[in-house]
Amino acid sequence: MHKERKMMIFCLLLAAISSPVFSxxxxxxxxxxxxxxxxxxxxxxxxxxxxxxxxxxxxxxxxxxxxxxxxxxxxxxxxxxxxxxxxxxxxxxxxxxxxxxxxxxxxxxxxxxxxxxxxxxxxxxxxxxxxxxxxxxxxxxxxxxxxNEPPKPTLIHPKTAIQDRPYTVMCSVIHTCPSNVPKLTWSRATTDTDVIEVHRQIYVGYWETLSILTFIPEEKDDHREVTCTSQFYGPKTSYSTLTLDVKRTENFNHIIIPTAVGIGTAVIFALFCIFMVKKYKNRIAELQQQEGSVWNRLSRMSRRNRV
Missing domain, CATH: 2.60.40.10 (Immunoglobulins)
Structure with a gap:
């Protein structure tokens, strides 16, 4: 019994000593x-x-x-x-x-x-x-x-662009080098473009470079290509391209202008008719007054002759 107690105490001391190491x-x-x-x-x-x-x-x-x-x-x-x-x-x-x-x-x-x-x-x-x-x-x-070949950028964009309205395209590429991030460039570089760039870690060991392009498409941009190019540290490059489908803004000028011209012509013709009617009425009234005065003169002259 005494030996068992000594053995238990020894085990407890050993555990106490070794616990900081193994914990x-x-x-x-x-x-x-x-x-x-x-x-x-x-x-x-x-x-x-x-x-x-x-x-x-x-x-x-x-x-x-x-x-x-x-x-x-x-x-x-x-x-x-x-x-x-x-x-x-x-x-x-x-x-x-x-x-x-x-x-x-x-x-x-x-x-x-x-x-x-x-x-x-x-x-x-x-x-x-x-x-x-x-x-x-x-x-x-x-x-x-x-x-051996760099990954191509991923493009995210609406299927259709509307003329004269802001249009946004997102270009992203995955990489493993946040200390030398890939450089993303766009083929479209005009005064109406706005580019935002974002860098973030998406999961352990992988990062994403994201470029967001916003511009105002015109009618002439229909079927034009927009290309995003990624240049990696090294350097190696890759690119992705989209073809714009620009929907024209609804234009009703071909209806509005003829209608306005027709209405304007009708208004002018109506005013002219009213003016002419008034003119003829006034002329008739003047003639009637003149006829009345002539008839009165003739009546007075006939009475004088009888006398």
């Missing part, structure tokens, strides 16, 4: 797979935790290496430790953040497919080459699928 894990959050454009660049989102979270960032040595071996480094704070093929093409983004391990690779080559894994080494003192702990996250590596 916090070596854990990395790395995107597993990305489609990458050859000659362009890629940003691999990465963050990690480790059991010694109270260590300053200056004691953390962040390394990226090939899954084939820890000595095949693609990133190291000492550039001489990097494989020659990747030297000058890799860097860490947000390097001052202790828990950040986001990697950028530029000038992607068709054999840079990985997998690539993150490794952390904890130095005894800042700048010290010796380490007190180290860990490679070989279960959380990133692998690339190489794209």
């Amino acid at each position: 916090e894990e070596w854990k990395a959050t790395v995107v597993k797979h990305l489609e990458v454009l050859v000659s362009s660049c890629v940003v691999v989102p990465c963050s990690f935790t480790h059991p010694k979270e109270n260590l300053p960032a200056s004691k953390l040595r962040k390394i990226w290496h090939s899954s084939k071996g820890r000595d095949q480094r693609i990133y190291h704070e000492d550039s001489t430790e990097i494989s020659e093929n990747f030297r000058g093409r890799t860097r860490l983004l947000e390097e001052k953040s202790a828990s950040n391990c986001t990697l950028e690779i530029t000038e992607i080559k068709d054999h840079d497919n990985g997998p690539f894994c993150f490794r952390i080494e904890l130095a005894r003192t800042p700048g010290d080459t010796s380490t007190i702990d180290k860990f490679s996250f070989v279960e959380d590596c990133v692998e690339f699928t190489m794209l």
Whole structure:
């Protein structure tokens, strides 16, 4: 019984001592797979935790290496430790953040497919080459699928444009390089155009560049093409085109003008008729007055002769 109690106390002490170590894990959050454009660049989102979270960032040595071996480094704070093929093409983004391990690779080559894994080494003192702990996250590596041709932009727009009314076209392209976003340009560049550009992350490891074009279509724009071109870092280009279908604004001039002319003519003719009727009535009245006066004179003359 006494031995069992000692064994229980020993187990409890061992658990108390080891619990701080095992309660916090070596854990990395790395995107597993990305489609990458050859000659362009890629940003691999990465963050990690480790059991010694109270260590300053200056004691953390962040390394990226090939899954084939820890000595095949693609990133190291000492550039001489990097494989020659990747030297000058890799860097860490947000390097001052202790828990950040986001990697950028530029000038992607068709054999840079990985997998690539993150490794952390904890130095005894800042700048010290010796380490007190180290860990490679070989279960959380990133692998690339190489794209030799860039993706075409996606166009979103109303089916029909209406003459003299604002018309909006949206052009978007997906990419993996937010530090060097693709440039979107439009074939239509006139004084009536208005372009808005938006950059956003759509999901882990992928970003979208969106360009919104608004312009006033004219009758002459019917069946004209509008092209959106995307230029990727590298550079490689792709484009998408739409053909405008401009609906003319309803015009009733061919009805309104003849009707107005007809009404105007009728009004003028009616006024002329009224004027003529009044004129003839006045003339008749004058003649009647003249006839009356003549008849009166003749009557007076006939009476004088009888006398």
